[in-house]
Amino acid sequence: MKGTRKITILSVFTSQALVLSIIESMFPIPLGIPGIKLGLANIMTLMTIVIFDFKSALMVVVARVVLASVYGGSMLVFWFSIAGGLISTAVMGLMYKRYEKYFSIIGISVAGALAHNLGQLFVAVIVMKELSVLLLYAPFLMAAGAIMGGFTGLIAHFLLKALKRIITT
Amino acid sequence: MLKKGDIILLVITALLSISGYVGYSMYMDRIESLSKIAVIRYEDQTIRRINIDTVDKLMEFTVNGIYNNKILVEKGRIRVIESDCPDQVCVRTGWLTKTGELAVCVPNRLMIKIEGENLEIDGVTH
Numbered sequence: 563m564k565g566t567r568k569i570t571i572l573s574v575f576t577s578q579a580l581v582l583s584i585i586e587s588m589f590p591i592p593l594g595i596p597g598i599k600l601g602l603a604n605i606m607t608l609m610t611i612v613i614f615d616f617k618s619a620l621m622v623v624v625a626r627v628v629l630a631s632v633y634g635g636s637m638l639v640f641w642f643s644i645a646g647g648l649i650s651t652a653v654m655g656l657m658y659k660r661y662e663k664y665f666s667i668i669g670i671s672v673a674g675a676l677a678h679n680l681g682q683l684f685v686a687v688i689v690m691k692e693l694s695v696l697l698l699y700a701p702f703l704m705a706a707g708a709i710m711g712g713f714t715g716l717i718a719h720f721l722l723k724a725l726k727r728i729i730t731t
Numbered sequence: 732m733l734k735k736g737d738i739i740l741l742v743i744t745a746l747l748s749i750s751g752y753v754g755y756s757m758y759m760d761r762i763e764s765l766s767k768i769a770v771i772r773y774e775d776q777t778i779r780r781i782n783i784d785t786v787d788k789l790m791e792f793t794v795n796g797i798y799n800n801k802i803l804v805e806k807g808r809i810r811v812i813e814s815d816c817p818d819q820v821c822v823r824t825g826w827l828t829k830t831g832e833l834a835v836c837v838p839n840r841l842m843i844k845i846e847g848e849n850l851e852i853d854g855v856t857h
Contacts, residue, residue: 636817636838661736669737676744690835690842691775698758698831701751708744719732 571729572610572618579606579626584633598706601675601714607651608671608718613729616655623647638689642682649681650674667722671715675707759831765847767830769809771802772842783809783845798839809843811836 582602589600603626610619627647631640654674657665665673683703687696771779773794781790781804790804791812800821801813808828811821814836821836830847 638838639817642837664734664736665740666732666734666737668733669740672737672740672744686835686837689837689840692772692842698755698833701748701755704744704748704751708741708748712741 568614568618572614572622575606575610576622576625576629579603579622580629582606583626583630598703599710601678601710604650604671604674604678604711604714605718605721607647607674608654608667608715609722609725611651611655611658611670612667612718612722613726616651616659619651619655620648623651642685645685646678646682650678653677666715667719668712668715671718672708672711675711675714676704679703679707759829765830767807768846768848769804769827770844770846772844774840781809783807794839794841796839796841798836800836800839800841802843809845810834811841811843814839 580603582605586600586602606626607619607623610622624644624647627640627643630643631637651674654670654677657670657673680700680703683696683700687693690696767783769779769781769783770777771781771794773796778794783804784807786804786806791801793799793801798814798816800811800816803810803812808826810826811824811834814822816836816838818838821834821841824834827834827843827845830845832845834843835841
């Protein structure tokens with residue numbers, strides 16, 4: 563794929579991810595457990611990994627997180643988002659490249675969501691300097707990650723089916 | 732659509748989160764019977780400890796930091812009632828009534844947790 567075309571599509575993906583993250587911030591999930599959200603922006607990260615590569619996905623994630631924190635959110639929220647975004651992208655990128663034989667897009671998305679949630683929990687432990695009680699959140703964050711990750715993975719699966727041929731040709 | 736690895740991943744995740752939850756509830760039951768002490772931590776320090784079982788009139792105070800959290804205490808329960816932080820997770824958490832429950836305001840680095848304490852023993856050491 564030519565450079566200009568790639569940059570254009572990556573920009574569109576970034577803006578899509580940004581819009582998705584703004585939309586989901588309008589619908590907080592009132593479970594009383596911090597950090598549980600839909601993770602819709604993950605759809606665009608997955609798309610980028612499959613259509614382009616890991617490096618492009620990293621660019622999309624970093625651009626999305628930086629822009630999202632420009633539109634609202636504090637410095638600390640930025641660190642949480644960037645930590646979650648980078649670790650989930652790394653896990654998904656590695657799984658797609660090496661273990662694509664064993665995992666579908668849905669499984670890769672679930673693993674990304676788990677990595678995202680546990681990564682953020684890890685950051686929270688460092689910030690709050692409180693290991694024991696935050697560990698109690700881990701089961702809930704894992705269950706949420708599996709459900710939300712499966713959901714976004716399913717969306718990415720169908721979106722890829724529809725878009726892959728149009729974009730790559 | 733699903734592959735072998737997906738199923739394994741989902742099963743392992745389900746097992747881990749269920750066993751984690753069971754462990755969590757067992758831990759909760761064990762500490763249920765103790766006196767409930769609300770511990771308020773700001774940054775890395777415990778700034779207040781309140782035995783919420785023995786509070787008999789309404790208590791209200793504010794923790795001022797980067798953001799301000801207004802905390803309300805009644806008999807047997809405590810909550811963040813107002814906060815000017817961006818995410819409002821602490822306010823939405825609502826009342827804490829049971830040992831082990833937790834309200835966190837990460838932007839302000841404030842944490843309220845309810846600890847169980849055996850006062851008969853600690854009464855001597857305090």
